Amino acid sequence: MTATPETPRVSAVIPAYDAAAHIVGAVESVLAQTLAGVEVVVVDDGSRDATAELLAGFGERIRVIRQPNGGLSNARNRGIAEARGTFVAFLDADDRWHPDKLARQLARLESDPALGFCSTRTRVEDPAGRLLNHWDCPGDEALLETLFLRNGAVPGSGSGVMVRRDLFARVGGFDESLRSLEDIDMWMRLAAVSGYACIDEPLTLVVKHPGSMSRNLAVMRAAALRVMRKNRHLLPQATRGRLWRAGYASVLADFAKWEYRAGQRGRAMLHLAQGLALAPLSRGRMLLGLLAAMGAGRTL
Structure with a gap:
């Protein structure tokens, strides 16, 4: 699709549900973009608070x-x-964008027609604005394979990505049957049909709320394995089995760490043992290191 004077080059899509505490800041960060003419589409998903007002x-x-x-x-x-935009950028209602984000992503995508989607390095903060982490751009390896080995390979995820809108006609929309990791599922499908780029600057701000991970461990674990099974066929046949086992072991290791931190040590040890049974040598060493740390009671 070619943008015309009536067609915005970029549409920003913000889903919002009971988002009164955050939605103004999210929308303002879109309106403050240096890229002119951005269409802002907010989907109020049945909010019961003051979001609409x-x-x-x-x-x-x-x-x-x-x-x-x-x-x-x-x-x-x-x-x-x-x-209506040629490109669609997603932003969650409690996250924010740097003013140059959309301009930088648009320039990168328009520079290479083979690129279908683009994210940016991401700063992660708590609600008080304290730095928790940085999510970095992945390396040069194939993104689809990296997503199987490391679910967080697309920094910013639901708030960091810009996509060519016509690609959704090829891969479909977000899977509405998934209760978690629906963004990872989408990036896997996009990576199978198009190129990916990442702007190596922290142009996306994600806010992590306390307790959100531990409350949803069971849902996330089930979703992670379901997403991997669903998209396994997209992997190259020659490496499919190896990547599947390594990816499964990586998911188990991630959940073992989260469970250990949440005080669920029995489940953590179980998932580490399961991961060891699946892991190739390099990931086996990683899992053994986690197991030793748990046995010594060290912080992971």
């Missing part, structure tokens, strides 16, 4: 789509369907 304050600077609550993937898919 706060969005109304932006007037005609944004488009608000109101719908009954359908979940995050459903709201993103509605945003894609409503968006």
Whole structure:
């Protein structure tokens, strides 16, 4: 699709559910972009708080789509369907963008037609603004294979990625049957049909809320394994078995660490043992190191 004066080059899609505490900051970070003419589409996914009233304050600077609550993937898919831009960028309601983010991503994608999506290095903070982590760009290896080995390989994920909108006609929308990791599922499908780029600057800000990981461990574990099984066929046949085993072991190691930190030490040890049974030599060493740390009671 070629942008015309009536067609914005970029549409920003923001799903929002009971987001009154954060939505103004998210929308303002889009309106502050140095890239001119960005279409802002907010999907109010059945909010029961003051989200609608706060969005109304932006007037005609944004488009608000109101719908009954359908979940995050459903709201993103509605945003894609409503968006008019050649490119779509996603932003969660409690996250923020650096003013140059969209301009930098658009320039990168327009420089190479083979690139279908682009993310940026990401700064991770707690709600008080304290730095928790940086999510870095992946290396030069094939992204699809990297996603199987490391689910967080696309930094920023649901708030960091810009996609050519016409690619959704090829890969479909976000999987509305998934309760978690629906973004990883989408990046796997996109990586199978298009190139990927990452801007190596922290242009995306993600806010992590306390306790959110431990409350959802069971849901995330089930989703991680389901996403891997669903997309296993996308891997090169020659390396499919090896990558599947290594990826499965990596997921088990991640959950063992989270479970250990959440005080679920029995489950952590079980998942480490299962990972060791699957892991190739290099990941086996990593799992053994985690096992030793747990046995010594060290912080992971």
